Amino acid sequence: MSLDEDTEKGALDYSLLKAYSPFPGVSDELLYPDGRVRPVWRPFLDHLSKLSADEVTERFARGNQYLNDAGVYFRQYGQDGANEREWPLSHIPVIISQEDWQVISDGLTQRAELLEKVVADLYGPNRLVSERYLPAGLIAQSPEWQRPLVGIEPKSGHFLHFLTFEIGRGPDGTWWVLSDRAQAPSGAGFALENRVATGRVFNEFFAKANVHRLAGFFRRFRDHLLELRAEPDSRVSILTPGPLNDTYFEHAYIARYLGFMLLEGEDLTVENGKLMVRTVAGPKPVSVLWRRLDAAWTDPVELNETSQIGTPGLVQAVRGGTVSMVNALGTGILETRALLAFLPRISEFLLGEPLKLPNVATWWCGEASTRDYVKQHAGTMMFSPALSTALPFASAQTDFIGKDFDKLNQGILDSWIDTEAGNLVGQEAVTLSTTPAYHDGQLLPRPMSLRVFLARTSQGWEVMAGGFARIGRTEDASAIAMQSGGSAADVWIVGGQKPVKETLLHQTESPFFKTQSGALPSRAADNLFWLGRYVERAEGAVRLLRAYHARLLETADPEAPLAAQTGEFLDKIGVAPSDPIPEGLCDMLQSAVASAAKVRDRFSVDGWLALNDLAQTANGARRTMRESADVTRAMGLLLRKITGFSGLVHENMYRFTGWRFLSIGRALERAHRMADLLAEFTVEDAPEGSLELLLEVGDSAMSMSRRYAVSLSHSTVLDLLAMDTKNPRAVLYQLTDMKDHVSALPGAAEHGHLSELARSVLQIHTSLAISTPDTLSPEKLGELRDQIAYLSVELTSAYIR
Numbered sequence: 001m002s003l004d005e006d007t008e009k010g011a012l013d014y015s016l017l018k019a020y021s022p023f024p025g026v027s028d029e030l031l032y033p034d035g036r037v038r039p040v041w042r043p044f045l046d047h048l049s050k051l052s053a054d055e056v057t058e059r060f061a062r063g064n065q066y067l068n069d070a071g072v073y074f075r076q077y078g079q080d081g082a083n084e085r086e087w088p089l090s091h092i093p094v095i096i097s098q099e100d101w102q103v104i105s106d107g108l109t110q111r112a113e114l115l116e117k118v119v120a121d122l123y124g125p126n127r128l129v130s131e132r133y134l135p136a137g138l139i140a141q142s143p144e145w146q147r148p149l150v151g152i153e154p155k156s157g158h159f160l161h162f163l164t165f166e167i168g169r170g171p172d173g174t175w176w177v178l179s180d181r182a183q184a185p186s187g188a189g190f191a192l193e194n195r196v197a198t199g200r201v202f203n204e205f206f207a208k209a210n211v212h213r214l215a216g217f218f219r220r221f222r223d224h225l226l227e228l229r230a231e232p233d234s235r236v237s238i239l240t241p242g243p244l245n246d247t248y249f250e251h252a253y254i255a256r257y258l259g260f261m262l263l264e265g266e267d268l269t270v271e272n273g274k275l276m277v278r279t280v281a282g283p284k285p286v287s288v289l290w291r292r293l294d295a296a297w298t299d300p301v302e303l304n305e306t307s308q309i310g311t312p313g314l315v316q317a318v319r320g321g322t323v324s325m326v327n328a329l330g331t332g333i334l335e336t337r338a339l340l341a342f343l344p345r346i347s348e349f350l351l352g353e354p355l356k357l358p359n360v361a362t363w364w365c366g367e368a369s370t371r372d373y374v375k376q377h378a379g380t381m382m383f384s385p386a387l388s389t390a391l392p393f394a395s396a397q398t399d400f401i402g403k404d405f406d407k408l409n410q411g412i413l414d415s416w417i418d419t420e421a422g423n424l425v426g427q428e429a430v431t432l433s434t435t436p437a438y439h440d441g442q443l444l445p446r447p448m449s450l451r452v453f454l455a456r457t458s459q460g461w462e463v464m465a466g467g468f469a470r471i472g473r474t475e476d477a478s479a480i481a482m483q484s485g486g487s488a489a490d491v492w493i494v495g496g497q498k499p500v501k502e503t504l505l506h507q508t509e510s511p512f513f514k515t516q517s518g519a520l521p522s523r524a525a526d527n528l529f530w531l532g533r534y535v536e537r538a539e540g541a542v543r544l545l546r547a548y549h550a551r552l553l554e555t556a557d558p559e560a561p562l563a564a565q566t567g568e569f570l571d572k573i574g575v576a577p578s579d580p581i582p583e584g585l586c587d588m589l590q591s592a593v594a595s596a597a598k599v600r601d602r603f604s605v606d607g608w609l610a611l612n613d614l615a616q617t618a619n620g621a622r623r624t625m626r627e628s629a630d631v632t633r634a635m636g637l638l639l640r641k642i643t644g645f646s647g648l649v650h651e652n653m654y655r656f657t658g659w660r661f662l663s664i665g666r667a668l669e670r671a672h673r674m675a676d677l678l679a680e681f682t683v684e685d686a687p688e689g690s691l692e693l694l695l696e697v698g699d700s701a702m703s704m705s706r707r708y709a710v711s712l713s714h715s716t717v718l719d720l721l722a723m724d725t726k727n728p729r730a731v732l733y734q735l736t737d738m739k740d741h742v743s744a745l746p747g748a749a750e751h752g753h754l755s756e757l758a759r760s761v762l763q764i765h766t767s768l769a770i771s772t773p774d775t776l777s778p779e780k781l782g783e784l785r786d787q788i789a790y791l792s793v794e795l796t797s798a799y800i801r
Contacts, residue, residue, distance in 0.1 A: 016049050019442040023475065027169050027433040028445055029094060040097040040494050047205040048092075053441045060091045060438075063201040071600075071608055072193050073249055089194065090471040090487040091201050094435050094448060098212075098495030104175055104452065105463040107357030108165050112454050112461050114343070115182060115334050117350045119159045123150050123330055133346050138339075144183070144332035146295055148302045148315055155321045156228050159328040161456045162221070162290070164188075167357070168449040169433035176360045177340075178430065178449060183332035184292045187451050189250035190488065191468040192218075192257065198490040212465035212493040216502035220462060221455035222258045228324045230287035235519065237261040237277065239268075239291040239298070241309050243597045251292050252600035260290070262601040265298070267521045270313030273320040279519040280657060280799040281746035290326040298329060338362070360430050432480070435489070437471055447472040447480055450491060466491045520657040524602060526800040527595045528658050532665025533792075534592035535611075539642045540673040541575045541585050543697045546635035548577055550696075551689075553632065561687035569680055580631045581622035589615040602658055610645040617641060660741045664795065667741070671734035672788045674698065678722055678731075679781035682714055691717050698729040718773040722781070731784070735765040738791075745799070757794045764788065 022028040030041050037045065051059070064086075072087040096104075121128050122145075128134045139145055164185035166178040195214055199206045225236045238260050240251040255262035261277065269276050269283065276283035291298065297307040302315040317323045333339075340362040347355045434445035448471050453464040469489040472480040480486045548566045552558060558567060558577070567577040574584040593615050596603055621634045646666070653659045677697060681690040691712050695701045698721045708716045724730040739761045742748055748758045764787050771780075 016045070016441075016443055019444060020436065022434055022445050025171050026431055026445075026447075027171055027173050029096070029169070029433055029435040029448070030443075030445070038097075040095050040100075043209065044093075044095060044202075044205065047202070056438070056441075059201045063089060063091055063197040066197045066200050067193065069609055070193060070196075070605055071249065071612070072190070074246065087190070087193070088487040089197055090437050090446075090469075090489040091198065092436050092438050092443070093198050093202075093490040093492045094450070094469040095492045095494055098493060101465070101493045104167065104357070107175065107177075107355070108167075108452060108454055108463060109461045110347075110351070110353075110356050111165065111177065111180070112160065112163050114347050114351055114355075115163070115180060116158060116160045118339075118343075118346060119182070119328070119331050119334055121350075122333060123152065123159075128346060128349075131349075133349055134339075134342055138336065139333065142333055142336050143296065144330075144336060146303060146330040146333075149318075149328075149330040152319050154324065154328045155230075155318075156324040156326075158456060159331055161224070161326040162188075163327075163454045165452050165454070166449055167452060168360075168430060171431055171433075175357055176430065177357050178360055179337070180334055180340075182327055182334040183294055184327075185453070186247040186250060186292070187468060188218075188453050188464070189253040189257070191451075191453065191464070191466060191490075193253070194468050194488055194490040195466065209492070210494050210496075210498055212496075213502055214464060214466055217453075217455060217462060217464045218258065219502060220457040220459075222260075224455070224457045225260075225288050225290065225326065227458060228288045228326075230322065231285065234285040234287035235261060235277065236288040236290070237263045237286050239263055239265070239289050239293050241293045241297070243594075243600075245292075247292070249600070255601035261286075261519065261521065263521060264523065265293070265307075265310045267523050268311040268314070270311065270317050273317060273322055275311075275314065275317045275323040277519065278522045280522055280525045280661075281519065284519045286323065288324045288326065291329075295329040295332055303329075432472075435469065435471065437487075437489075445475075447475070448489070449480060465493045520661070522800050524599050524658060525661045526796070527598045528602070528661040529665040529795065529800075531592055531595040531599075532662040532667075533669040534588050534595060535642065535646065536666045536669035537573075537673070538585060538588040538592065539639065539646075540670070540697075541570070541573060541582075541588060542635050542638050542642065543699070544570060544677075545575065545577070545582070545585070546632055546639065547693050547696050549580075549631045549635070551693075562689045562693065565681070565687050565690075566693065569677070579622075580625040581618060581634065583622070586615070586618050586622055589618050599658075604648075604652060606652070607645065607649055610641070610648055614638070614641045614645055657745065660744060661799075664738055664741045667734040667738040668788060668791055670729070671731045671738070672785055674721060674729065674731050674734075675781055675785035675788060678718065678776075679778045679785055682718065682781070683778045694721060700727060700729055703727060715773040718776050722776055723768065723771065723773065731788075732765070732768050735761065735768060735788075739765050747798070755798060757791070757798045760787075760791060760794055764791070 020030070022031055027033075029038070031037060048056075067087045067089060074085055074087060118128065122134075122139060129136050129139060160182060162185055164181035164187060166181070167175050168178050170176050192214060229236060238251060238255045240248060240262055242248065242264050245251070252262055254260075263277060263286075267277055268286065269278060271283060275286045275289065277286050293309065296304040298310045299312065299314040300307040300310050301312045303310070314323075315329065318325060318329060340359040343359060344355055347353065432447040432449055435448045436443040437446040438444075448469045450467055450469050452467045454461050455464070456462075469491055470480050471487045471489050473486050544566065548563065548570065551560070551563050551566070555563060557563065570577045570582075574587075575582045576584060593611055596608060596611055600608065618638055621638070625631050625634050649662065653662070677694060680686075681694050691714070692701075694717055695704055695712075700720055704712065704716065704720055707720065720727055721729060722731045725733055725736055727733055739758075742758050742761050745757075748755050754762065764784070768784060
């Protein structure tokens with residue numbers, strides 16, 4: 001039946017597809033070669049055709065809003081450096097039938113088994129090289145060949161646990177493997193977010209459609225990693241290069257989703273041959289490490305000595321069998337592009353069968369028998385460095401299609417290939433299949449490739465029933481990467497048995513028990529502590545700026561005594577009063593965002609959004625505010641957003657140790673700032689109105705009028721803002737709060753003795769508690785301020801190790 005016949009029967013809206021014309025000689029996911037719609041797409045197209053253009057726009061906006069709210073981004077690299085960009089979702093999913101997916105699954109499962117055997121041989125008996133299935137030079141010269149790992153058998157019994165494959169459909173409908181990813185495969189977290197966003201765009205249809213779910217895949221992989229632990233009290237962790245990595249969002253998302261610690265190299269140490277994480281309660285064992293860091297950078301002692309993001313001694317821990325690496329160090333050798341040229345023959349040797357999913361045609365130019373062929377077909381091939389040598393006329397990180405060689409005469413090209421033969425791999429230029437993308441009310445064909453994920457479980461390899469597709473921005477397949485303007489789409493596998501709705505929750509009939517409390521890495525504690533300080537520091541600055549500009553509105557004279565002294569205090573804390581929205585204030589908020597970014601796995605999405613909104617509001621106001629009246633209103637808005645963020649964190653954050661460090665940072669900063677203000681504005685010659693300003697900044701004017709029947713005085717202000725245990729703006733209140741939190745920290749009291757930090761907090765608290773308002777001179781308040789400030793040094797010494 002033709003597309004026109006389908007339309008006449010009312011099955012589809014022809015207007016939606018009137019511009020849909022597959023490219024000649026290119027396979028298409030939506031249409032058969034004769035123009036018929038593939039059955040797996042029909043229900044979705046029926047649903048989409050019933051939506052108006054406005055409804056589609058509204059639904060797409062719903063998906064985009066979810067991604068923005070969730071903070072999903074990718075890092076785009078350009079001439080001006082790296083910038084975070086909104087995740088480019090292509091809202092139309094790629095729909096694949098269960099039958100088609102089974103072919104892919106079978107082929108990739110076989111390939112995973114093959115790659116396991118290949119890497120086990122390369123770091124073991126090395127038969128593939130000795131029996132000439134692989135050139136020795138190809139392996140030995142590769143920067144991904146980690147010689148210190150030779151002879152080390154993985155503690156888990158397997159080198160590979162999580163793999164990613166980039167695949168595409170060729171013109172004849174056959175699926176081809178374009179590349180293998182075994183080093184630190186990325187994208188699984190983005191696939192989850194694509195699924196949630198697309199599910200919200202087509203929520204009614206998705207709920208009823210027979211689309212296979214993703215949660216079970218992650219649950220079984222999580223359970224597998226937990227089974228690999230050496231002892232029940234050891235931990236599974238994810239190793240990340242840090243927030244500057246282009247896939248850091250995914251690292252944090254997966255860690256939060258699976259409930260694993262997200263660690264950087266500095267969080268880990270090797271003690272007595274065992275891998276340990278530095279926590280506020282001392283070193284704790286890590287026996288399974290899912291690394292998202294390239295192997296060479298993991299250990300500066302035995303691998304790349306220039307690495308500043310690795311853990312010295314990690315290879316020794318692997319060698320001693322005390323930690324299971326996922327994937328094993330050295331597995332990046334499997335990503336060597338030239339290896340594709342040899343896999344068909346290797347499969348016959350190791351598995352006794354051909355590859356079920358073929359590679360894209362590949363040649364290693366180091367083989368003399370293929371060099372002439374490569375020279376003759378350079379115009380229809382892609383070239384990239386197989387090892388580490390850069391191409392002489394372009395970046396080493398980029399593939400080059402044959403047309404790039406048009407400017408070179410054949411003699412130069414032949415000479416270059418001969419010279420660089422051992423470092424070059426040639427591939428046949430791939431014509432990718434197309435899939436529908438929505439543009440201006442129409443579906444248009446765009447080239448696409450699929451990223452498919454495999455995880456090892458207790459039952460063997462499991463293929464995620466989905467993944468994500470990369471969609472070209474234009475008809476040109478070279479624009480498929482997001483760095484080139486491409487987008488990402490969800491992948492729906494439809495058909496077979498009705499999918500079971502699964503969650504990450506483990507269903508068991510075993511008796512109820514509580515899991516162990518999560519260990520808090522010292523680095524995370526440090527960032528939470530400073531997050532609390534930066535937010536409170538910003539709030540104090542906002543309150544003081546609002547009071548300053550309110551007085552300028554009254555006097556219009558920045559040299560008036562109270563305005564001048566307030567301005568001097570603002571200058572002292574790094575907030576220039578001459579600027580309506582000072583840069584120093586924006587810097588405080590940006591520092592808070594930076595601290596929160598380093599603990600994304602421990603931070604709620606709502607908290608992250610609120611904090612970013614706060615920082616963006618301040619930056620926006622800095623660009624537009626000019627008059628004091630506007631600044632006063634802007635400060636009021638910022639104050640409401642800061643207190644909203646603080647309330648959100650206070651009400652929703654689980655009372656683990658991390659919350660205590662956040663709270664200690666906040667209490668220390670507030671107590672320090674108030675003590676500083678009191679020391680400055682209660683001096684004998686303080687300007688008129690100083691006491692009123694203190695009450696305003698301390699948000700305590702109403703409490704003053706209700707609590708004290710006498711007139712305003714130094715004693716009443718000091719009693720309310722320094723010594724009141726019921727006023728959350730008072731110094732003593734915050735010291736009491738800090739004392740309670742410190743007493744609950746690990747090691748605060750051992751064998752009946754207080755720690756140095758706990759003793760210092762108690763001494764400061766007691767000294768203030770036994771004072772009276774008339775004994776709190778500015779000098780004593782200054783000493784109190786300095787003592788509170790030094791608590792930060794003591795806390796760092798005790799826990800941030």
